[in-house]
Amino acid sequence: MREFLIRRYRSDQQHLEERSVLLRIDDESTVMQAAASCEAVLGYESGELEGQPVQRILASRQDDPFATANRHLIEDGQRVLLTFRHKEGFFFTAELSLRQASRDSDQAASATITPRDISGMDPGLIKSAESLAEFGLWELDIASNEMFWTDGMYQQLALRTSTRITPEQALFYCQTGQARVRALFRRCVRTGQPFHLDLNILTARQTLKRMTLTGRPIKQGGRIQRLVGTLINQTAAMEQEQALERATQLLAATGEATPDLVAAVDTRLTLLHCNYPYASQFASVFGQTPTPGDNLLELLEDFPNERRLIERLWQRAFDRGGFVVEMPLAQQNRDLPVHEFHYQRITNSHGETLGAVQVGRNIDNQVQHAGSSEYHTRHDPVTGLMNRREFIARLLRTLEQKTHRESCDSLLYLDLDDFERFNDIAGSGTCDRYLRELAGNLGVRVRQRDALARLSGDTFALLIENCPEAKARDIAQSILELIRNFVFDWQGQKLSTTASGGLLIMEGDKPRDPEELLSQAADLCHTAKTSGRNRIHAANALTEALDDTVTTQRLEQIRQALAQGELVLEYQTLKPVASATWGDHIEILCRVPGGDDNAPVLHPDEFLPVAERFDLAKRLDRQVIRQTLQWLNGHRLLEPRLKYCGFNLSLASVLDDSFADFMEAELARSPFAPECFCVEIREAHATQYPDDVSVLCDALHRVGCRVALDGAGASVESYRLAARLPVDIIKLDRQMMDHLEDDPVQQVMVEALHRIAEAAGKDTVATFIENDDALRKARTLGIHFGQGFRLSRPQPLDALTPAAVDLTTGRIGG
Numbered sequence: 001m002r003e004f005l006i007r008r009y010r011s012d013q014q015h016l017e018e019r020s021v022l023l024r025i026d027d028e029s030t031v032m033q034a035a036a037s038c039e040a041v042l043g044y045e046s047g048e049l050e051g052q053p054v055q056r057i058l059a060s061r062q063d064d065p066f067a068t069a070n071r072h073l074i075e076d077g078q079r080v081l082l083t084f085r086h087k088e089g090f091f092f093t094a095e096l097s098l099r100q101a102s103r104d105s106d107q108a109a110s111a112t113i114t115p116r117d118i119s120g121m122d123p124g125l126i127k128s129a130e131s132l133a134e135f136g137l138w139e140l141d142i143a144s145n146e147m148f149w150t151d152g153m154y155q156q157l158a159l160r161t162s163t164r165i166t167p168e169q170a171l172f173y174c175q176t177g178q179a180r181v182r183a184l185f186r187r188c189v190r191t192g193q194p195f196h197l198d199l200n201i202l203t204a205r206q207t208l209k210r211m212t213l214t215g216r217p218i219k220q221g222g223r224i225q226r227l228v229g230t231l232i233n234q235t236a237a238m239e240q241e242q243a244l245e246r247a248t249q250l251l252a253a254t255g256e257a258t259p260d261l262v263a264a265v266d267t268r269l270t271l272l273h274c275n276y277p278y279a280s281q282f283a284s285v286f287g288q289t290p291t292p293g294d295n296l297l298e299l300l301e302d303f304p305n306e307r308r309l310i311e312r313l314w315q316r317a318f319d320r321g322g323f324v325v326e327m328p329l330a331q332q333n334r335d336l337p338v339h340e341f342h343y344q345r346i347t348n349s350h351g352e353t354l355g356a357v358q359v360g361r362n363i364d365n366q367v368q369h370a371g372s373s374e375y376h377t378r379h380d381p382v383t384g385l386m387n388r389r390e391f392i393a394r395l396l397r398t399l400e401q402k403t404h405r406e407s408c409d410s411l412l413y414l415d416l417d418d419f420e421r422f423n424d425i426a427g428s429g430t431c432d433r434y435l436r437e438l439a440g441n442l443g444v445r446v447r448q449r450d451a452l453a454r455l456s457g458d459t460f461a462l463l464i465e466n467c468p469e470a471k472a473r474d475i476a477q478s479i480l481e482l483i484r485n486f487v488f489d490w491q492g493q494k495l496s497t498t499a500s501g502g503l504l505i506m507e508g509d510k511p512r513d514p515e516e517l518l519s520q521a522a523d524l525c526h527t528a529k530t531s532g533r534n535r536i537h538a539a540n541a542l543t544e545a546l547d548d549t550v551t552t553q554r555l556e557q558i559r560q561a562l563a564q565g566e567l568v569l570e571y572q573t574l575k576p577v578a579s580a581t582w583g584d585h586i587e588i589l590c591r592v593p594g595g596d597d598n599a600p601v602l603h604p605d606e607f608l609p610v611a612e613r614f615d616l617a618k619r620l621d622r623q624v625i626r627q628t629l630q631w632l633n634g635h636r637l638l639e640p641r642l643k644y645c646g647f648n649l650s651l652a653s654v655l656d657d658s659f660a661d662f663m664e665a666e667l668a669r670s671p672f673a674p675e676c677f678c679v680e681i682r683e684a685h686a687t688q689y690p691d692d693v694s695v696l697c698d699a700l701h702r703v704g705c706r707v708a709l710d711g712a713g714a715s716v717e718s719y720r721l722a723a724r725l726p727v728d729i730i731k732l733d734r735q736m737m738d739h740l741e742d743d744p745v746q747q748v749m750v751e752a753l754h755r756i757a758e759a760a761g762k763d764t765v766a767t768f769i770e771n772d773d774a775l776r777k778a779r780t781l782g783i784h785f786g787q788g789f790r791l792s793r794p795q796p797l798d799a800l801t802p803a804a805v806d807l808t809t810g811r812i813g814g
Contacts, residue, residue, distance in 0.1 A: 043087030583643030674704025
């Protein structure tokens with residue numbers, strides 16, 4: 001048994017946040033007890049986590065405190081940074097440390113029992129607390145070998161207060177573990193280690209109760225003088241287990257009498273029962289035959305998409321009570337029959353959730369008419385929109401088209417924010433009516449050629465075909481605005497919510513698997529939710545999807561580099577093009593080191609998708625800035641030479657309200673002038689969130705930093721942003737530089753953007769200058785600075801060190 005302290009970690013501060021929670025976890029990784037502050041840190045009430053595996057709140061296996069690497073650090077008294085998963089689904093970083101640990105021993109203690117004198121306390125308060133919470137307090141005086149009980153101890157054993165009783169007689173009430181109790185008392189007296197033990201108690205009235213006995217030492221003058229502890233009634237948990245066992249027996253009998261797919265799980269998604277039809281179809285799809293006692297998440301470890309969907313459906317049953325969904329057992333197999341799955345929560349007499357049951361009825365042949373059957377299998381029964389199965393088929397047809405397209409395709413993945421509260425307010429029937437009305441409004445807004453589908457629950461997808469990226473972004477934003485403004489009137493109460501979305505730009509070489517594209521779009525949607533919700537996060541489709549092994553390896557490299565503060569920093573020089581300018585102008589480039597296992601160094605296109613998925617992008621940005629400033633502080637001879645030092649900023653940092661404060665705090669400790677440093681913001685981010693970017697620019701200007709608009713020219717918004725956005729530098733996008741030397745239209749566009757920037761008092765930078773022709777054309781157009789392999793290749797940051805010069809007064813530089 002171990003007690004861990006978890007504190008939320010904010011990388012923009014040198015100290016930890018005050019929000020923390022204490023968890024007691026046994027050696028089998030089960031949460032035995034959670035402090036009341038659990039909800040403020042993890043989003044769960046303490047009762048929701050007790051009895052659950054600790055993996056429920058962890059982002060990955062590498063975050064397990066019992067993993068070998070973490071366990072050694074923790075047992076040595078060190079604190080480790082782990083990524084946790086909040087109840088709402090987002091990830092965050094927290095610091096974990098060990099408070100205390102206990103092991104079994106065969107040492108024990110004995111004593112006599114006397115009623116505890118509580119004259120120094122409010123007797124009514126103590127008695128009320130013990131009665132309401134069903135616990136008692138005990139105390140052992142080592143010197144006198146006497147034990148004192150409060151009234152609560154007597155009440156738990158159904159004894160009259162002040163009944164004369166010895167410890168040996170008290171042990172008779174223990175149905176099991178008498179020897180263990182003696183050993184724990186002796187060990188606590190000898191070693192000072194606290195203890196925690198679950199017992200079955202048969203009271204004086206012959207009532208069986210489940211109790212938890214705890215104890216810890218009290219020292220005075222460095223020696224143990226007393227032992228104190230509690231006896232807590234846990235009978236409700238025992239009754240819950242018995243009720244679950246009875247429900248499982250009933251399910252077993254029912255499941256064998258029906259051809260439907262029947263399965264039941266507890267709150268940890270461990271199978272309590274599954275009948276033969278369910279086990280048979282599960283085995284044919286996933287290659288493993290499930291049996292009671294198996295955990296569904298472990299069985300589906302090799303099927304991450306199916307695992308994520310099934311976990312979400314069961315969790316919805318735990319939270320909402322009951323609902324119906326039509327789908328095949330596995331979304332990846334389009335040949336499986338469609339089932340109508342009924343989910344229903346299992347509760348005990350106190351209303352506590354014990355688990356849930358799933359019953360799936362084959363509805364493929366429910367309608368005999370071919371036309372009706374076809375429509376039924378292709379459309380969602382609640383909204384009338386295309387269902388997931390048909391949407392996957394439509395997306396696959398689009399990917400297989402060989403015809404030339406003038407523009408790219410895009411995939412929009414939408415998830416309604418906080419939609420679960422609608423079910424609590426109005427019930428599942430009203431939720432269905434809300435979704436039906438919303439779907440009707442969305443169907444009017446989308447283009448006729450595009451495909452709109454309801455994937456499951458409160459998630460939708462839109463395939464935007466043959467549409468420029470800028471237009472696709474406008475469509476996505478308009479849909480978000482429609483959802484935000486849509487109000488459903490239910491019994492005089494207005495129901496409305498917002499949505500978060502992931503817009504996947506499918507241009508050029510892209511994956512051919514529809515499920516992989518949906519997974520990438522879902523990850524972008526998750527990033528939008530963790531960035532504040534009610535927004536769209538857009539990115540290009542990754543050519544090659546990372547499997548779980550590669551993702552885990554890269555995630556470990558990133559975490560190790562952040563923990564050790566050892567990112568690999570390089571720089572690339574910006575050189576004046578139109579006129580001579582003295583001083584160093586550099587942009588800082590980041591790489592993630594390979595680590596102890598000789599893994600290769602990761603470049604941004606390899607580590608950024610993983611960092612954004614696990615909420616590490618902000619920490620990377622800040623570590624790059626912090627590490628660069630530390631290096632510069634050690635090379636102060638560069639201070640008169642350094643004129644520009646640029647840092648690329650992720651979207652997570654752009655939307656972080658505290659980033660400007662972080663920059664101000666870091667620059668206050670640097671001898672370099674703040675105006676030497678420039679933060680580079682992508683044009684795509686400025687187009688998505690112009691208000692947020694404007695606020696950030698103003699805040700950074702107050703600190704004294706400069707701001708650059710990176711990637712300008714990628715869209716028609718570039719000219720407006722170059723003129724109106726409060727930035728200091730305009731860096732041209734790569735596509736603006738391609739064939740600049742021989743494309744007169746491209747030259748006109750670059751010249752127009754340069755003239756707008758000059759009129760607004762801003763410098764321009766031509767990026768990706770790869771040859772002499774491009775350099776000459778950039779100089780002809782009057783561009784102020786150039787960047788690219790023709791001018792300078794990336795070099796290690798240490799190469800910027802001033803050359804050593806020997807003087808009569810000593811050596812400087814080097």
